[in-house]
Amino acid sequence: MPSTSLPLRTLTLAAMAAALLAPGAARAAERAQAPAVLAVPASFGGAVEAIEKATGVKGDKLPFGAVPLADGRSFAVEPRLASQLLASHAAFRKAGLFLFRYERSFGMAGDKDRIGLLRTADHRAVIRKVGTGGHGVVSDQVVAWLDALAKDEPFELSEIGVDYVAGQFTRAPKDPRALAKRCAEFAPDLVAGRATSLDLLAEEIRVNRTLYLIW
Numbered sequence: 001m002p003s004t005s006l007p008l009r010t011l012t013l014a015a016m017a018a019a020l021l022a023p024g025a026a027r028a029a030e031r032a033q034a035p036a037v038l039a040v041p042a043s044f045g046g047a048v049e050a051i052e053k054a055t056g057v058k059g060d061k062l063p064f065g066a067v068p069l070a071d072g073r074s075f076a077v078e079p080r081l082a083s084q085l086l087a088s089h090a091a092f093r094k095a096g097l098f099l100f101r102y103e104r105s106f107g108m109a110g111d112k113d114r115i116g117l118l119r120t121a122d123h124r125a126v127i128r129k130v131g132t133g134g135h136g137v138v139s140d141q142v143v144a145w146l147d148a149l150a151k152d153e154p155f156e157l158s159e160i161g162v163d164y165v166a167g168q169f170t171r172a173p174k175d176p177r178a179l180a181k182r183c184a185e186f187a188p189d190l191v192a193g194r195a196t197s198l199d200l201l202a203e204e205i206r207v208n209r210t211l212y213l214i215w
Helices: 006-020 024-031 044-055 079-094 123-130 139-152 176-186 197-208
Strands: 072-077 098-103 113-118 155-161 164-169 210-214
Touching (some): 079 098, 079 155, 113 123, 123 155, 139 155, 176 197, 176 210, 197 210
Parallel strands (some): 098 155
Antiparallel strands (some): 072 113, 155 164, 164 210
16 A cells, blocks of 8 residues: 555554454355456466456556566456455465455445566565555564464465555464464554454454454
């Protein structure tokens, strides 16, 4: 997300937390959407072509990291379609490409989600390319914290933005409550403002194996 004034940024963080801690029925409905499963690409160019065909959107330059078109593309798509496309994240990663969402519209009228494609399979490289926008944490801190987390609770990231990352733990976490506290200690904005937020986060981790950090 682009740099914002404090009031708008506060609202954005609140929207991100609300999306994570939404009622179970709403999140279940989102997960139930039929995925837009793409064929495993044989090349970066093939991946770009497949996404453009599935979305009807021409890939554009990524707005971060001075990434050339030969190594990265951005696609502005409707939120529902963005969620569907991410079903192909794992297959693309096996092909050496990282398909990810880097910006959410959060229901703002006329706005769209942003999907990125990078010629790498390493989420660390993506985090460093995207950057953290000067929001109180730097990319290397995020990478180091996630590396330590992965030793205890492996995960897969499918969303990497300048002020958030999101994904899913690859197995049921051993202690969701302790894991929620660990995430909140690194990313306190995630649970700020609501007395029940930590409980909701722990339940989200337990039920859906969700990994979500904002800063």
